[in-house]
Amino acid sequence: DARVTQTPRHKVTEMGQEVTMRCQPILGHNTVFWYRQTMMQGLELLAYFRNRAPLDDSGMPKDRFSAEMPDATLATLKIQPSEPRDSAVYFCASGPGGSTEAFFGQGTRLTVV
Amino acid sequence: KQEVTQIPAALSVPEGENLVLNCSFTDSAIYNLQWFRQDPGKGLTSLLLIQSSQREQTSGRLNASLDKSSGRSTLYIAASQPGDSATYLCAVEDNNDMRFGAGTRLTVKP
Numbered sequence: 001d002a003r004v005t006q007t008p009r010h011k012v013t014e015m016g017q018e019v020t021m022r023c024q025p026i027l028g029h030n031t032v033f034w035y036r037q038t039m040m041q042g043l044e045l046l047a048y049f050r051n052r053a054p055l056d057d058s059g060m061p062k063d064r065f066s067a068e069m070p071d072a073t074l075a076t077l078k079i080q081p082s083e084p085r086d087s088a089v090y091f092c093a094s095g096p097g098g099s100t101e102a103f104f105g106q107g108t109r110l111t112v113v
Numbered sequence: 114k115q116e117v118t119q120i121p122a123a124l125s126v127p128e129g130e131n132l133v134l135n136c137s138f139t140d141s142a143i144y145n146l147q148w149f150r151q152d153p154g155k156g157l158t159s160l161l162l163i164q165s166s167q168r169e170q171t172s173g174r175l176n177a178s179l180d181k182s183s184g185r186s187t188l189y190i191a192a193s194q195p196g197d198s199a200t201y202l203c204a205v206e207d208n209n210d211m212r213f214g215a216g217t218r219l220t221v222k223p
Contacts (some may be wrong), residue, residue, distance in 0.1 A: 041162065043147060044159055
Protein backbone atom coordinates (compact mmCIF):
# COMPACT_ATOMS: atom_id res chain seq x y z
CA ASP A 1 0.00 0.00 0.00
CA ALA A 2 1.17 3.49 -0.83
CA ARG A 3 2.91 5.36 1.97
CA VAL A 4 5.60 7.92 2.61
CA THR A 5 8.82 6.29 3.75
CA GLN A 6 11.41 8.06 5.84
CA THR A 7 14.88 6.85 6.74
CA PRO A 8 16.43 6.56 9.19
CA ARG A 9 13.72 6.27 11.85
CA HIS A 10 16.14 7.25 14.57
CA LYS A 11 19.48 9.02 14.45
CA VAL A 12 21.82 9.94 17.27
CA THR A 13 24.81 12.03 16.29
CA GLU A 14 27.43 14.24 17.83
CA MET A 15 27.32 17.98 17.54
CA GLY A 16 29.09 19.18 14.42
CA GLN A 17 28.38 16.09 12.35
CA GLU A 18 26.45 16.12 9.11
CA VAL A 19 23.00 14.54 9.17
CA THR A 20 21.03 13.50 6.10
CA MET A 21 17.40 12.45 6.32
CA ARG A 22 15.66 10.83 3.38
CA CYS A 23 12.09 10.65 2.26
CA GLN A 24 10.41 8.63 -0.46
CA PRO A 25 7.10 10.29 -1.33
CA ILE A 26 4.07 8.39 -2.55
CA LEU A 27 4.41 7.63 -6.25
CA GLY A 28 2.58 10.19 -8.30
CA HIS A 29 2.52 12.88 -5.62
CA ASN A 30 4.14 16.05 -6.87
CA THR A 31 4.26 18.02 -3.61
CA VAL A 32 6.66 17.17 -0.78
CA PHE A 33 6.81 18.86 2.61
CA TRP A 34 9.39 18.81 5.39
CA TYR A 35 8.24 19.53 8.96
CA ARG A 36 10.02 19.64 12.30
CA GLN A 37 8.26 18.79 15.55
CA THR A 38 9.51 19.82 19.00
CA MET A 39 7.85 20.06 22.37
CA MET A 40 8.30 23.80 22.55
CA GLN A 41 7.43 24.81 19.00
CA GLY A 42 5.03 22.08 17.99
CA LEU A 43 4.95 21.26 14.28
CA GLU A 44 6.73 23.72 11.99
CA LEU A 45 6.92 23.74 8.23
CA LEU A 46 10.53 23.86 7.08
CA ALA A 47 10.22 23.65 3.31
CA TYR A 48 8.13 22.27 0.49
CA PHE A 49 8.61 21.31 -3.12
CA ARG A 50 6.33 20.99 -6.10
CA ASN A 51 7.48 19.04 -9.13
CA ARG A 52 10.91 18.88 -7.44
CA ALA A 53 11.28 22.67 -7.34
CA PRO A 54 11.52 24.38 -3.93
CA LEU A 55 8.52 26.68 -3.47
CA ASP A 56 9.01 27.85 0.08
CA ASP A 57 11.90 27.20 2.42
CA SER A 58 11.45 30.27 4.57
CA GLY A 59 10.95 28.14 7.68
CA MET A 60 14.37 26.58 7.37
CA PRO A 61 17.58 27.92 8.94
CA LYS A 62 19.56 28.57 5.78
CA ASP A 63 23.01 28.52 7.26
CA ARG A 64 22.97 24.87 8.19
CA PHE A 65 19.91 23.28 6.62
CA SER A 66 19.42 22.32 3.01
CA ALA A 67 16.61 20.44 1.28
CA GLU A 68 16.74 18.91 -2.16
CA MET A 69 14.87 16.56 -4.47
CA PRO A 70 17.45 14.79 -6.64
CA ASP A 71 14.60 13.00 -8.39
CA ALA A 72 10.85 12.49 -8.04
CA THR A 73 11.29 9.50 -5.73
CA LEU A 74 13.69 11.02 -3.23
CA ALA A 75 13.71 14.11 -1.02
CA THR A 76 16.57 14.86 1.34
CA LEU A 77 16.98 17.17 4.31
CA LYS A 78 20.54 17.81 5.36
CA ILE A 79 21.91 19.53 8.44
CA GLN A 80 25.57 20.54 8.45
CA PRO A 81 26.87 21.09 11.05
CA SER A 82 24.28 19.71 13.44
CA GLU A 83 23.64 21.29 16.84
CA PRO A 84 21.86 20.03 19.96
CA ARG A 85 18.97 22.45 19.31
CA ASP A 86 18.27 20.55 16.08
CA SER A 87 17.09 17.58 18.13
CA ALA A 88 13.50 16.97 17.05
CA VAL A 89 11.31 14.68 15.01
CA TYR A 90 11.48 15.51 11.31
CA PHE A 91 8.46 14.60 9.22
CA CYS A 92 8.14 14.34 5.50
CA ALA A 93 4.73 14.47 3.84
CA SER A 94 3.62 14.21 0.24
CA GLY A 95 0.45 15.12 -1.52
CA PRO A 96 -1.17 15.59 -4.90
CA GLY A 97 -0.71 19.18 -5.94
CA GLY A 98 -3.57 21.64 -5.63
CA SER A 99 -5.37 19.99 -2.73
CA THR A 100 -5.11 20.06 1.02
CA GLU A 101 -4.45 16.34 1.25
CA ALA A 102 -1.11 15.27 2.62
CA PHE A 103 0.24 11.94 3.76
CA PHE A 104 2.84 11.91 6.47
CA GLY A 105 5.78 9.58 6.93
CA GLN A 106 6.57 8.15 10.35
CA GLY A 107 9.28 10.69 10.99
CA THR A 108 12.97 10.65 11.80
CA ARG A 109 13.78 11.20 15.46
CA LEU A 110 17.05 13.11 15.56
CA THR A 111 19.09 13.51 18.72
CA VAL A 112 22.21 15.66 18.59
CA VAL A 113 24.44 15.29 21.62
CA LYS B 114 -7.23 6.44 21.61
CA GLN B 115 -7.28 10.20 21.15
CA GLU B 116 -9.93 11.54 18.80
CA VAL B 117 -10.04 15.13 17.59
CA THR B 118 -13.21 16.66 16.20
CA GLN B 119 -13.67 20.03 14.55
CA ILE B 120 -16.96 21.81 14.17
CA PRO B 121 -18.16 23.14 11.82
CA ALA B 122 -16.69 21.34 8.82
CA ALA B 123 -17.23 24.42 6.70
CA LEU B 124 -18.09 28.02 7.42
CA SER B 125 -18.86 30.96 5.16
CA VAL B 126 -19.04 34.48 6.57
CA PRO B 127 -19.07 38.02 5.20
CA GLU B 128 -15.95 40.09 5.58
CA GLY B 129 -15.60 41.86 8.92
CA GLU B 130 -17.39 39.28 11.05
CA ASN B 131 -15.87 37.81 14.18
CA LEU B 132 -15.97 34.02 14.18
CA VAL B 133 -15.18 31.01 16.33
CA LEU B 134 -13.85 27.63 15.26
CA ASN B 135 -14.20 24.70 17.62
CA CYS B 136 -11.96 21.75 18.36
CA SER B 137 -12.68 18.97 20.83
CA PHE B 138 -10.55 16.04 21.94
CA THR B 139 -11.39 12.94 23.94
CA ASP B 140 -8.31 12.47 26.14
CA SER B 141 -7.32 15.44 28.29
CA ALA B 142 -3.79 14.12 28.94
CA ILE B 143 -2.17 16.23 26.24
CA TYR B 144 1.17 17.99 25.96
CA ASN B 145 -0.07 20.77 23.74
CA LEU B 146 -2.65 21.81 21.19
CA GLN B 147 -1.78 23.59 17.98
CA TRP B 148 -3.86 25.46 15.42
CA PHE B 149 -2.76 25.45 11.79
CA ARG B 150 -3.85 27.10 8.62
CA GLN B 151 -3.67 25.27 5.31
CA ASP B 152 -4.08 26.69 1.85
CA PRO B 153 -4.64 24.35 -1.12
CA GLY B 154 -1.40 22.85 -2.32
CA LYS B 155 0.63 24.41 0.48
CA GLY B 156 1.97 23.13 3.75
CA LEU B 157 0.59 23.65 7.21
CA THR B 158 1.29 27.06 8.69
CA SER B 159 1.40 27.08 12.47
CA LEU B 160 -0.85 29.79 13.91
CA LEU B 161 -0.84 29.25 17.66
CA LEU B 162 0.57 26.66 20.03
CA ILE B 163 -0.92 26.27 23.50
CA GLN B 164 1.04 24.22 26.03
CA SER B 165 -0.99 22.06 28.37
CA SER B 166 -0.29 24.44 31.26
CA GLN B 167 -1.64 27.45 29.36
CA ARG B 168 -5.21 28.57 28.84
CA GLU B 169 -4.87 30.81 25.81
CA GLN B 170 -2.56 32.32 23.24
CA THR B 171 -2.99 35.40 21.09
CA SER B 172 -1.44 36.48 17.83
CA GLY B 173 -2.80 39.54 16.08
CA ARG B 174 -6.46 38.96 15.27
CA LEU B 175 -6.28 35.35 16.44
CA ASN B 176 -6.97 34.07 19.91
CA ALA B 177 -6.95 30.42 20.88
CA SER B 178 -8.21 29.07 24.17
CA LEU B 179 -7.70 25.70 25.78
CA ASP B 180 -9.88 23.99 28.37
CA LYS B 181 -8.17 20.68 29.01
CA SER B 182 -10.68 19.41 31.53
CA SER B 183 -13.55 19.67 29.08
CA GLY B 184 -11.42 18.67 26.09
CA ARG B 185 -12.08 21.82 24.10
CA SER B 186 -10.26 24.53 22.26
CA THR B 187 -11.59 27.48 20.31
CA LEU B 188 -9.92 29.65 17.70
CA TYR B 189 -11.37 33.13 17.62
CA ILE B 190 -10.76 35.24 14.51
CA ALA B 191 -11.61 38.91 14.84
CA ALA B 192 -12.63 41.14 11.95
CA SER B 193 -12.32 38.41 9.33
CA GLN B 194 -10.81 39.20 5.93
CA PRO B 195 -11.00 37.41 2.57
CA GLY B 196 -7.34 36.51 3.04
CA ASP B 197 -8.36 34.42 6.05
CA SER B 198 -10.07 31.96 3.71
CA ALA B 199 -8.36 28.61 4.22
CA THR B 200 -8.75 25.33 6.05
CA TYR B 201 -8.03 25.53 9.77
CA LEU B 202 -6.77 22.44 11.55
CA CYS B 203 -6.26 21.75 15.21
CA ALA B 204 -3.88 19.08 16.42
CA VAL B 205 -3.23 17.67 19.87
CA GLU B 206 0.00 16.07 20.94
CA ASP B 207 -0.02 13.48 23.69
CA ASN B 208 2.25 10.74 24.92
CA ASN B 209 1.72 8.64 21.83
CA ASP B 210 1.13 10.80 18.91
CA MET B 211 0.01 13.99 17.27
CA ARG B 212 -3.58 13.79 16.08
CA PHE B 213 -5.28 16.19 13.72
CA GLY B 214 -8.88 17.14 13.38
CA ALA B 215 -10.46 17.01 9.92
CA GLY B 216 -10.40 20.79 9.69
CA THR B 217 -12.84 23.63 9.18
CA ARG B 218 -12.94 25.14 5.71
CA LEU B 219 -13.45 28.86 6.11
CA THR B 220 -14.59 31.18 3.34
CA VAL B 221 -14.69 34.92 3.99
CA LYS B 222 -16.68 36.73 1.34
CA PRO B 223 -15.76 40.26 0.33
